[in-house]
Amino acid sequence: MNRWFKRHNSTSNMSRVIENADREDIRIEGDYDGTIELDQWFNPKAEHSVLLILNQKIELDHSVFEKLWNRYSVKVCADGGANRLYDYFCGDNGERYMPDVIAGDMDSIREEVRLFYETHGKTVVIEQKTQYSTDFSKSINAATLVLLGVDLNAVEIGGYDGVHKLYEQADKSKLTSVPLLILNGIDGRFDQTIHSMVQFYSLQQHDPYYKVCFLTTSDMIILIPSSEKGYWIKVNKMRPMIGNCGLLPLAGPTNIKRTRGLKWDVENWCSSIAEGQVSSSNRFVGDSCCIACDVPIVMNIELRWNKIIVEL
Secondary structure, eight states, X not given: OGGGOOOEEOSSSEEEEEEOOSSOOOOOOSOOSEEXXXXXXXXXXXXXXEEEEOSSOOOSOHHHHHHHHHHOXXXXXXXXXXXXXXXXXXXXXXXXXXXXXXXXXXXXXXXXXXXXXXXXXXXXXXXXXXXXXXXXXXXXXXXXXXXXXXOTTTSOOOTTTHHHHHHXXXXXXXXXXXXXXXXXXXXXXXXXXXXXXXHHHHHHHHOTTEEEEEEOSSEEEEEEOOOSSOEEEEOGGGGGGEEEEEEEOTTSOEEEEEEEXXXXXXXXXXXXXXXXXXXXXXXXXXXXXXXXXXXXXEEEEEEOHHHHHHHO
């Protein structure tokens, strides 16, 4: 951020960057549009929560993974994500870690893995042949049905796109504020990483009850909604576990109307990848931070795993 210490004229207001002290007492105050608690993805308090495992190697420390696994109410693997879960516990008692659902077109899951989950526990394996949706979408739709109390073993699910049809018919109005933690969605093939980022905006439009976080070995990645008054990000007890952060305008040029609580705060600051104006290597100075922007913006927050392993 400090690379862009400058003032310039915009169409109506002066854009500016403000450098703050390294530590300030930032309090939630004034009018605002909502709050985002970082801790909700590490220790979900909501009635419903979903842990989704995608098809990349699981790199998390075993103790961290076990805690997250036990804290989430619904666990889902997207196709080859089942291989990753199975291999992660190779040599251990994998029967302790049975997902509720495995969904996808099943072009990646290995036969021995599929057989293991079909014959142990209560995992429901849902094969959907349609290529007009991704394994991610199939898994999310299946997870939503589980949250709504649908017994996927007891209903008829068409093998082509049956899970989508059941999802479309379901009344989802009762679902609110469901933490959705996604493992293995970043890294690997670049097109799949970009597809993961697309899900932020797709889920916000079609499944707004999901509060989405991608978890990597480097950081957590969340979406800050657009707002007039701003959203307060509540750091609180996560503070010793996090480092630098960035604001990434992946949906296109974004006017960051204001931030309050970052080392380098901004006002009326146009952030654009094409223009090379992106806030990176910023950081929180307090236990809360307010961000107001005209377009939803992606925020990544560096994680200090040595602290998380001890304090989670």
